[in-house]
Amino acid sequence: MEKIRNNRKAALLFIAPGFLIYTVLLLLPIFGSAYLGLFQWNGIKGATMTFVGLNNFVEVLTDTAFWHSVKNIIWWMILTFLIQLPVGLLLAFMLSTHFRGYKFFKATYFVPQIISTTVIGLVWYFILMPSGVLNTTLKQMGLASLAHTWLVEKGTAMTTIILVNAWAGIGFHMTVSYSAIQAIPDDVMDAASLDGCVGLKKVFYIIIPLIWESIISCCIVIVTAVLKQFDLVYVMTSGGPNGLTDVPSTLLYKQAFKYSDYGVGSAIGVIIFIASVLCTLLTLRLTNKEKIEY
Numbered sequence: 001m002e003k004i005r006n007n008r009k010a011a012l013l014f015i016a017p018g019f020l021i022y023t024v025l026l027l028l029p030i031f032g033s034a035y036l037g038l039f040q041w042n043g044i045k046g047a048t049m050t051f052v053g054l055n056n057f058v059e060v061l062t063d064t065a066f067w068h069s070v071k072n073i074i075w076w077m078i079l080t081f082l083i084q085l086p087v088g089l090l091l092a093f094m095l096s097t098h099f100r101g102y103k104f105f106k107a108t109y110f111v112p113q114i115i116s117t118t119v120i121g122l123v124w125y126f127i128l129m130p131s132g133v134l135n136t137t138l139k140q141m142g143l144a145s146l147a148h149t150w151l152v153e154k155g156t157a158m159t160t161i162i163l164v165n166a167w168a169g170i171g172f173h174m175t176v177s178y179s180a181i182q183a184i185p186d187d188v189m190d191a192a193s194l195d196g197c198v199g200l201k202k203v204f205y206i207i208i209p210l211i212w213e214s215i216i217s218c219c220i221v222i223v224t225a226v227l228k229q230f231d232l233v234y235v236m237t238s239g240g241p242n243g244l245t246d247v248p249s250t251l252l253y254k255q256a257f258k259y260s261d262y263g264v265g266s267a268i269g270v271i272i273f274i275a276s277v278l279c280t281l282l283t284l285r286l287t288n289k290e291k292i293e294y
Contacts, residue, residue: 030273036266043262056267066268069246076162076247077226083166085218088173093203095174096181106178110171117168121235124164125151128236151237151245158245165232169225173218180211216287223279227272248272 037057040050060066091109095102112120127133128150135147150160184207192198192206208215230249233239239246239254246254248268256265 030270033266033269033273036262037270038263040261040263042260043256044260052263056263057271059264060267060271065243065246066248066251068243069248069251072158072245073226073229073247075158076165076229077223079159079162080166080169080222080226081219083163084169084173084222085215087166088170088218089177089208089215091170091174092177092181093207095178106174109174112168113171113175115168117231118235120164120168121232125236128160152241154244157237157241161233161236161245164236165229168232169222172221176214176218177211180214181207184210212287216284219283219287220280223283224276227276227279248275 038051038053040052040056041047095106129135130149134150138144138147148156150156188210189202189206192202197206228249229247230253233245233247233250234253237245239250249272252265252268252272255261255268
């Protein structure tokens with residue numbers, strides 16, 4: 001086994017299949033999008049491709065609709081970090097106590113993760129529509145003043161979609177954190193209790209430092225998932241009304257498949273990719289700390 005590890009040819013042989021798949025499914029599309037971003041093209045095979053240089057990127061970066069979508073995605077990321085990660089950690093802490101019936105609650109919290117995002121979006125769309133379950137219930141309870149057109153009003157549309165997404169993703173972070181907590185040796189937890197480190201002290205001084213690597217993974221998942229968010233927005237509002245709930249990926253879809261401007265659509269895709277890489281590196285930088293061994 002040691003000979004194989006020290007054999008560079010053997011290492012390259014094992015790495016090659018994964019790298020080939022990575023190249024075909026990720027690297028080539030990225031370079032392809034960067035190439036198309038330099039042309040004006042309607043997406044039809046055989047149609048003229050006019051070289052426009054960086055004009056498509058300039059058009060995107062000077063478009064108020066694009067910056068509105070960026071504002072939406074920043075708000076999305078802030079709320080997701082404030083809701084998904086803390087609530088997921090809290091549920092993991094609670095479930096790690098193994099109270100009676102904890103397995104039922106663990107399965108229940110994870111259910112949204114195994115349901116299609118399209119299904120989740122449609123279900124919540126019917127709940128939140130003007131004559132939906134939520135408004136009907138509020139009116140029957142005498143709280144008609146709290147009823148809104150949730151997916152249309154400027155003050156509620158984007159936040160409502162974000163909250164639905166946050167609810168759907170809590171189970172993932174709960175599961176990752178719960179698994180990390182379960183991996184902490186019992187003698188470490190017992191020693192902490194004997195030293196008087198209980199309750200919130202145990203959470204902040206023992207558990208969180210020991211599962212920090214898992215927390216970093218959750219942060220990276222949040223960043224990448226938010227930046228590529230598309231399906232939930234498209235199902236619930238299609239980016240409307242009048243672009244109110246657009247995010248960069250829905251703008252990409254509209255430019256490429258609705259307006260047949262593949263050059264601008266590709267430029268948006270490249271910008272999303274660069275933003276994802278930069279945000280991931282920034283997240284790693286901000287969460288970087290020495291790993292604690294146990």
